[in-house]
Amino acid sequence: MSPLLLTIGNKNYSSWSLRPWILLKHLGLQFEERLIPLDTAEFARDIATISPTRRVPVLQHDGLLVWDSLAICEYACELAGRGWPAARDARAVARAVCAEMHAGFSILRSQWPMNARALGRRTTANPERAADIARVEDIWADSRRRFGGDGPWLFGEYSVADAMYAPVVLRLRTYGAHLRAESVEYVATVLADAHMREWLAAAEAESWSIDASEIGR
Ligand SMILES: N[C@@H](CCC(=O)N[C@@H](CS)C(=O)NCC(=O)O)C(=O)O
Structure with a gap:
């Protein structure tokens, strides 16, 4: 197969980049990775030459360009x-559930930006955000109960759904969400995953900091 090139943003902050990156890893597809740091002059300059939306992630394969994470x-x-x-x-x-995550949860996303290496952050309580989190937990519980079978993932075996919800797991971890026991179990599965550990180690090693995504104390 001709090589795949996945262009992503910072591993610490780019939630949309994490989704295809971790799925490609789980599917065992070899790919080259190019990281362009968000919120820099380099990003503005380089992404304009690759993506019509000027956003990451972007996949290039065999002359084809795919510019949306899902x-x-x-x-x-x-x-x-x-x-x-x-x-x-x-x-x-x-x-x-993938479409719901792709198009929704805007309050949760904006109030709790992904900040993969940050732990112990706290923000003031917010009912709309709590409703978003409750909906995420309902989705996880329903998927696991109906389709999880013997596997540890939302639909038993690893699927696109796990990749799409991976960033939200990191948000819940960073800001210390109080979760139901079954959600805690799923979060532990996601965080123990070898590919997630690889992403988190790389995020930890990054030196860039984006003030707008450094929320909470
Ligand atoms: N719908 C797009 C959204 C991608 C997106 O918003 N990416 C952010 C990074 S996580 C971005 O490129 N931001 C750069 C900017 O807005 O300048 C997708 O799913 O790939």
Whole structure:
């Protein structure tokens, strides 16, 4: 297969980049990675030459450009021949929860930006954010109960849904969300994952800091 090139932002801050990156790893697809630090002159200059939206992540493969995290995940599944649940009903629900994450949870995302290496951050309570978190927990519980089977992931085996919810796990960890026991178990699974550990170690080693994403005390 011709080489895949995934362009991403900082591992500490780029939540959208984490999704396809971790999925490609789980699917065992080899790819080259190019990191362009967000919020820098270098980013503004370089991303303009790659992406029509001037955003990351972007996948380049065989003359094709894919410029959206969920679309990259879909493309990766087609290349690998797996990545979505095998059963039609599970696959339909997985697609729905991925679409919901892709288009929603704006309060949670804006109030608790991904800051992968930060721990122990605290912010004031907010009912809209609490509702977003409750919905995430409902999605996890429902997916696990109905489709988790014997596997540790949302739909049993690792799928696009786990990749799409990986950044939110880091947000919940950073800001110390109080979660239900079954959510705590899923969060532990995500954080123990070798590919997530690799991402977190790289985020830890980055020197860039973005004030707007350094929220909480
Ligand atoms: N819908 C896009 C959103 C991508 C996105 O917003 N990426 C952020 C980084 S996490 C970005 O590139 N921001 C750069 C900017 O706004 O200048 C996707 O899913 O890939």
